[in-house]
Amino acid sequence: MMFRLFGHYVSKLYVLLGVVEFLVMFYSLLAGFYVRYAQGSLSLVDAPETLSYTAMAYATAMTISMISVGLYQRGLPFSAGLLVRVGLSFLIASVAMSVVFYTFPDLVVGRGVMTYAMLFTFAGVLGLRSLFFRLTNSDLQATKVLVLGTGRQARMIADLEPRQPGFRVVGYVHVNASETSIARERWLNHDRTLMDMVLEFEVDEIVVAPDDRRLRLPVDQILDCKMSGTMVLDLLSFFEKETSRIKLDVLHPSWIFFSDGFRLSGVAQYSKRALDLAAGVLIFLVAWPFMLLVAAAIMLESGGKGPVLFHQVRVGLNGRQFRVHKFRSMRTDAEADGVARWATKNDNRITRVGAVIRKTRLDELPQVFNVLRGEMSLVGPRPERPEFVEQLEKEIPFYAERHRVKPGLTGWAQLSYPYGATINDARNKLEFDLYYVKNASAFLDLIILLETVEVVLWGKGAH
Numbered sequence: 331m332m333f334r335l336f337g338h339y340v341s342k343l344y345v346l347l348g349v350v351e352f353l354v355m356f357y358s359l360l361a362g363f364y365v366r367y368a369q370g371s372l373s374l375v376d377a378p379e380t381l382s383y384t385a386m387a388y389a390t391a392m393t394i395s396m397i398s399v400g401l402y403q404r405g406l407p408f409s410a411g412l413l414v415r416v417g418l419s420f421l422i423a424s425v426a427m428s429v430v431f432y433t434f435p436d437l438v439v440g441r442g443v444m445t446y447a448m449l450f451t452f453a454g455v456l457g458l459r460s461l462f463f464r465l466t467n468s469d470l471q472a473t474k475v476l477v478l479g480t481g482r483q484a485r486m487i488a489d490l491e492p493r494q495p496g497f498r499v500v501g502y503v504h505v506n507a508s509e510t511s512i513a514r515e516r517w518l519n520h521d522r523t524l525m526d527m528v529l530e531f532e533v534d535e536i537v538v539a540p541d542d543r544r545l546r547l548p549v550d551q552i553l554d555c556k557m558s559g560t561m562v563l564d565l566l567s568f569f570e571k572e573t574s575r576i577k578l579d580v581l582h583p584s585w586i587f588f589s590d591g592f593r594l595s596g597v598a599q600y601s602k603r604a605l606d607l608a609a610g611v612l613i614f615l616v617a618w619p620f621m622l623l624v625a626a627a628i629m630l631e632s633g634g635k636g637p638v639l640f641h642q643v644r645v646g647l648n649g650r651q652f653r654v655h656k657f658r659s660m661r662t663d664a665e666a667d668g669v670a671r672w673a674t675k676n677d678n679r680i681t682r683v684g685a686v687i688r689k690t691r692l693d694e695l696p697q698v699f700n701v702l703r704g705e706m707s708l709v710g711p712r713p714e715r716p717e718f719v720e721q722l723e724k725e726i727p728f729y730a731e732r733h734r735v736k737p738g739l740t741g742w743a744q745l746s747y748p749y750g751a752t753i754n755d756a757r758n759k760l761e762f763d764l765y766y767v768k769n770a771s772a773f774l775d776l777i778i779l780l781e782t783v784e785v786v787l788w789g790k791g792a793h
Contacts (some may be wrong), residue, residue, distance in 0.1 A: 337453065341496065344402050346461050348393065354454035355389035362446030366647060384437040388447060393453040398783035416455060422449055426515060476524070476533045480517060481509030481541035483565050483580060490514060494572050500531040505540050505547065524551040528560050539565040575753035576768065577759035581728060587725050591768035594735065601772055606708050609703040617695050624657050624692050629685045636662045644713035647736045652705040654713055657695040659684025697739055709775040711740025711763040722756050732763040737771055740782040742766040
């Protein structure tokens, strides 16, 4: 069950879980204060006026830290790994609250109160998560979908269903005699109206997915369902909602023309630039000691002979080229023959220091200067080399559209798809890049930045 927030599809269940957990955290701090002082000389009615503000700051810090370690991503199992993430979120929140207490001394409540608050929060979060996973693993929580079509496009939904627990297809309505890609036992006889089917199967969404769009569809019946409150989607919009990607196999220009998105207003552009400048300066102030350590490690490994920084031409906004800066992670003769090559897993050109800084993303820290100069953004598609772009634009439709926004230090494709070095990988990553270009907003940027923390902490996707 999903809804759209600032153009990005968000799970209703995880939003509800986040709200409930926020309340648990808020009241955990209040409970911690009362338990800490219940036996002392302080009366419960003597609680400081700022206690509710402290509780709000604590709940906010906990929520942001839990998002940053991936505790609100769909498909995360209830396992030992979840306990590790919860523990790490507590550590991050503790650091954040130390900063809050230093900045706003009036909010300080003491270590005893914080200890009780975190104990109550830990117990409450684990209890809620246990209940949540039991409920959401039930088919009753999945969005019920009715598909119009039984051909190749309907088959795409059938193939996706086992891998995407957020929806369940109640049946496929046969609308064309030549479409037989779906097993007949899953067909629903069209001997009644669509509204009758919606009511019988408690359908949440209808997906219009015939192979031939020129067929005469039951327009009046679809309109009746739409006006009665049932969501009606085409195949592309359905895949966008369920997978957070734009399906290239069925993408056509008219969908881009008439769909929402694919535009960034002037206010949004200025806001994004302001965020880039502020965060770029902050990243530099925090990261410069690590940058010095990385530079020293590269010089030691190379005996002071090789360069520390690596400069390379990349393609940016509207196809303009610029020089990107990174810490050198490969041998100096990595492309001695002048032939551009993608980096691959276990690439023998990568140095020992390079393997470490690639895995931790430290090699990309100098790109903060590209951000400050306006050549890159914090969030956007990965900048590619002109040689690769020229090849990919010939082989992959709509590839040039990823350059409608600035390339970024991190991005939706980098988070959603593992590092790849083939045409097929580039095609799959483009589907996520197009999703970002379509739905670019401060809200989506915030989600990506928070999830990037998880990537850095857990080493996902780096090669």
